[in-house]
Amino acid sequence: MALVGPAPWTPLARRGGEAHITVMATRSDTITTKGSKPGVLGRSAATGRYVLAPVATKKATVSDQRIAAAVKSVLAKKK
Amino acid sequence: MPAVQTSTDDVFINCPFDDAFAPTFRALIFAILVCGFRPRSARELDDGGQTRIDKIFALIEQCRYGIHDLSRTELDAVNNLPRFNMPLELGLFLGAKRYGGKHQKAKRVLILDVEQFRYQRFISDLAGMDIHEHGGDPARALREARDWLANVSRRELPSADRVQRVYEAFLADLPDLAAVLEFDPDRIPYVDFERIVGRWLIEAPAAIGAA
Numbered sequence: 001m002a003l004v005g006p007a008p009w010t011p012l013a014r015r016g017g018e019a020h021i022t023v024m025a026t027r028s029d030t031i032t033t034k035g036s037k038p039g040v041l042g043r044s045a046a047t048g049r050y051v052l053a054p055v056a057t058k059k060a061t062v063s064d065q066r067i068a069a070a071v072k073s074v075l076a077k078k079k
Numbered sequence: 080m081p082a083v084q085t086s087t088d089d090v091f092i093n094c095p096f097d098d099a100f101a102p103t104f105r106a107l108i109f110a111i112l113v114c115g116f117r118p119r120s121a122r123e124l125d126d127g128g129q130t131r132i133d134k135i136f137a138l139i140e141q142c143r144y145g146i147h148d149l150s151r152t153e154l155d156a157v158n159n160l161p162r163f164n165m166p167l168e169l170g171l172f173l174g175a176k177r178y179g180g181k182h183q184k185a186k187r188v189l190i191l192d193v194e195q196f197r198y199q200r201f202i203s204d205l206a207g208m209d210i211h212e213h214g215g216d217p218a219r220a221l222r223e224a225r226d227w228l229a230n231v232s233r234r235e236l237p238s239a240d241r242v243q244r245v246y247e248a249f250l251a252d253l254p255d256l257a258a259v260l261e262f263d264p265d266r267i268p269y270v271d272f273e274r275i276v277g278r279w280l281i282e283a284p285a286a287i288g289a290a
Contacts, residue, residue: 042281046245046288047237049115051280052088054273055123061271062260064278070259071278074252 084182090228091142092120093168094191095151101265105272106217107146109246110224112276114236116144122269135168140183144231145172146224148191150215152201166202187231191220221246241288248287249279 039053090111094104111118119142124134139145147169151162169190176186190205192198195212198205211227213220222239229236237245256275257264267275 041277044113044280044283045285046248046280046283047113047241049113049237051112051277052115052117054117054270054277055119059125059270060274061268064274066260067271067274067278068282070256071275071282073259074255075279075282075284077255078252 085143085186086117086141087143087232088115088117089119089142090116090144090146091138091172092118092146092148093165093172094120094146094148095162095165096122097151098265100148100150102217103148103150103213103215103220106221106246107148107224108269108273109249109276110221110242111146111228112273113242113245113280114225114228115234116228116232118273120269135171139168139172139175140179143182143185144187144189144228145169146189146191146227147172148220149198149202149210150191150193150213152192152197161201189224189227189231191223218243218246237288240290244290245280245283245288248283249276252279 041051041053043050092104092107092111094100094107096104108118108120119138121131121135121138124131124138129137147165149165149169151165154161169188172186172188175183176188177184179186188208190198190208190210191213192210193213193215195210198210211223213223221243225236225239225242228234236242254264256279257267260267260271260275262268262271
């Protein structure tokens with residue numbers, strides 16, 4: 001059976017003892033709630049850490065594309 | 080009812096939103112993002128739908144970590160009254176930690192103030208909690224936030240010195256970024272500011288963090 005998403009959890013006994021793991025958290029910091037799993041923007045070369053995308057609940061006043069272009073142009077001037 | 084989980088990446092910032100505090104607010108946002116976490120603030124909320132307090136309940140519920148700044152426990156020049164939103168939201172956060180399910184009980188709290196022991200004069204029930212002093216200095220708040228996140232999350236984070244160097248480089252670029260994006264550098268909206276920080280961190284060269 002092809003799974004298209006996490007199967008509803010049922011007790012092991014009701015599944016006839018079949019071990020059936022559909023989703024496994026591999027890091028403790030991947031637990032999220034209500035579909036709010038943060039996206040990752042990318043990795044920062046300056047720190048080596050991943051940078052998480054902000055929550056989009058309020059409309060920003062400038063687009064991501066414009067911000068990316070502004071950042072690239074300002075950093076390019078310093079090279 | 081199932082226990083409501085929290086995001087272990089999310090850090091609730093409970094702080095003043097006035098102009099004088101803005102540099103410290105920005106430093107906290109930067110510290111959280113540079114350490115690989117995600118800032119959450121009442122500033123991200125839009126104006127429709129739920130009441131503001133319901134939105135704050137939801138924000139607090141979702142966050143494993145909370146940074147609470149009590150700096151504005153002072154009389155305001157206009158109304159001669161203190162701002163009570165920060166102590167209220169700190170109380171909500173502590174209440175969730177105390178009375179919530181297993182995920183809520185795992186919440187961790189950093190309390191900041193301008194002086195370490197000032198709280199004894201206005202909120203003495205916090206006695207025994209470790210209040211961290213930043214003296215109104217954004218750089219100290221930045222380092223306090225980084226050190227606390229490293230401690231409570233047990234993740235390997237960039238050093239406080241590196242975080243501060245990267246932040247100073249960002250601040251040096253901020254006026255140019257604001258000019259290109261047609262913002263007043265002192266009044267960049269929260270949602271735009273955190274996206275500018277995020278993109279800058281991705282694009283900034285490795286040399287920026289070097290000693």
